[in-house]
Amino acid sequence: MMTALLLFWPALAALLVLLVKGQGAKRVAFIAALVEFAIALFAATTFVVAKTAPQFELSVPWVERAGISFSIGMDGISLLMVLLTTFLVPLIVLSSFKHDYKKPNAFYALILFMQTGLIGVFVAQDAFLFYFFWEVALIPVYFISAIWGGARRVAVTFKFFVYTIFGSFFMLAAFIYLYFQTPATGIAPHSSDINAFYQLALDTNTQSWIFWFLFLAFAIKMPVFPFHTWQPDTYTEAPAQATMLLSGIMLKMGIYGVLRWLLPVVPSGASQWLDVVLVLSIIGIIYASVIAIRQRDLKRLIAYSSIAHVGLISAGIFSLTEQGLQGGVIQMLSHGINVVGLFFIIDIIFSRTKTREILSLGGITQTTPALSICFMILMLGSVALPLTNGFVGEFLLLSGVFQYNYVFGAVAGITIILGAVYMLRMFQGVMFGTRSPETEVFADLTFNEKAVLIPLVIMVFWIGLFPSTFLDISEPAVFNLLNIIQKR
């Protein structure tokens, strides 16, 4: 019941927000998102960590004759993803308070509606339900980006939309195929339940092509090199809130898909292609980092840094080690927190100076102690300095990759150096140095802005200092996944 509440409350709230006239919509949306976070926290307190099976389960027939059911539930990984989503969405809504978007009711309703899709992806226990929410999450963010975005928004977001749908159609085709391989249950000839998929015994050749069908969908979403071409443009053109939703939460859908629907479903197909995927991921890390160093636009820089981080997560997960998977899960949280914070700071800078060019900024630290501290902490978290959240994730991920292959690990490790280069270079260019005409007058954080950044900063340290709070939650689920992968 809890999961159903989590799932439907945002959709319901979205309808409510639609009815609100004027800028009051943002407040209603914020309260609704807070309520959702409270529900998620309550679910977390009643969650039994030791159990590997999904909890708060609900399963009702959806297309009964075909064996498709509306079945949802949460294990540790799902719970962490739901917590991340419900934690970030109110902050993202709050971060938009200084903008007066046209048609605010539609804007905020779409955000909340997207939240339903995102949560649905993380709690779905049925392949077709997963696919259903996968697309439901995409449509609102497409409209948010395409309607409220920058000058080139139409063409850019259209590419993003068609690209990701193209990938997910392959996922659908693979799911349909897998569905027909499942045995009959009750009156239905087949079943699309996740456990039915986990029990499939397919030969390696079949698994091999199904792997690519599914991987294509997830790789485009993450995005993994060379499927990343939609991402920098989309992040740059989308309005700040959509960029936060895309980078903070939506790309986790792809990683979560790999964990839940790719590796355990076609393990021997995956093991055939591990080398290829790792090489692609590592190319992505180096390639995106090098490009990030060259970027002048702040948003593009963070966009490329995001590709590099995701590349490392993907490499760690595909190492199929406990450290790699655990690191992947924790890094999903850290990356979500850091990237949302950084994009918000860029939004703050942009709304005050009307520029995102590093060269035309500088000297902001002089008048803005609060902003500088928050920016620095988030930036260092992103660089993976010890004591911050990024360190935990990257350490685990890299140790996973090292166990897989020393050379891969060494090359992937360069990301730490390159990451420090582009991040520090950015921070230096924006915050230190002499003032430019654009930054002559620069006010420090307002109350609302602090209200967004301080929770994020707290989370940077929390995950950095006490990662076990979160690692313990995901551990049984990760063990369970590894068991399933190795058993088959």
Added chain:
Amino acid sequence: MISIILLAGFGIINLFAGFLKSNRMLLPLAILFLTIVFGVNLFSWNDPQSYFNNMLTIDNYAVGFTGVMVLSTLLILPFSQRYVADQDENLAEYYSLLLFAVMGAIMMVSFENMIMLFLGIEILSISMYILAGTDKQRPRSNEAALKYFLMGSFFTGFLLFGIVLIYGATGSFDITTIAGTTIGPDGIENTMFVMGLLLIVIGISFKISAAPFHFWTPDVYEGTPTLFTAFMSTVVKVAGVAAFYKLMDAAFASSYSTWFPTLIAITVLTLVVGNIGAAVQGSVKRMLAYSSISHAGYLLMALIAFNERSESAIFFYSLAYSVATIAAFGVLKLVTVQRNDESFATFNGLGQTNPLLAFVMTVSMCSLAGIPLTAGFFGKFFVFTSVVEDNSLIWLVVVAVLLAAVGIYYYFKVVIAMYMHPAGNYERVRVTSLASFVLIFVAVLTILLGIAPALVSDLI
């Protein structure tokens, strides 16, 4: 059965109602008649009966498709309301012809005898030839009617030849008898039979505008008044596909290996031509014409899968497709009547001037593109599942999936125009309250079927 008789009677009554002074009563009358037929039709559910020495069978298949077609017509009619103001003394005839066309369509889904199939197709087609030309002042409408008539008669010839050859080979028009005698005494199919089968396949492919027999479609759809284009691309197509499946299932199931290669070529070609063609169109109406070709392709996919899922897949897809297409043509008609332009730019800024129309159009486009939360997604889903069941046809699903991605491209061109381009000089489009009601109904139905497909998918 009763619905066929009723429709014939109502058609004639409607014709005489043309003598009344006022045209105002005609639309409510037609809607009333169709509602009665819709209701009466439902009484035959789960009560299969055969009539006239086995010429017609009203089973659940017939009742289901009759329901879809009558509902489609009911939903199309309210958009004719503007006709009352600016057209024309022959209004009664148009409504009567529509009623007759529906009657023909019902015969096409309930035939048990090739003669009835042929009669149904002809009653439907002849009505449509006339309706295509009803915009008498516009040369394009005349061109459409003439083209449709000439091409249509030509391909009706194919169909008739096919039926005759089948009769020659099997000695019967009755489809169950044909099914029993498809193979000659020497154990192989006789050449006359194969030729007849091929000619019938070509004849019906033309009627559902499957490639390579589709070339009339864009021109005819474009020239025909939008109201009747909507009818053509829903009722006519659904009737054609339903009749096609019934014929193949009941009469030619054992010759599967004979017609399968032909039909699979037609299907792939239809998908490619429809989707690629639609992607390069500059006019929304032509885009919808090509899109209707592509949807014929998806429907044919379910047909060639030819297993126990096909029937239900075709039924669901027909309903989803019809509902979304009616919304699309309905909005198109309302918008073009006022803005006098059929290019994508006509829709510019509709999201600001008419949020309701834009929303309904978006739902319809998403449904046609097969995006979840809409009926079209489950339509495609059921079609693809029926095809994947046969492992050797997975490549076909891959082709269809790639082309469906192309589909998103052209459907979203409309959405982009509505929400992301400024309205410019365009003013708010006036919508009658009846039309708004229908549009809301259609959008709700599309979303409802996208959330709870089991409401319909378990029926047939």
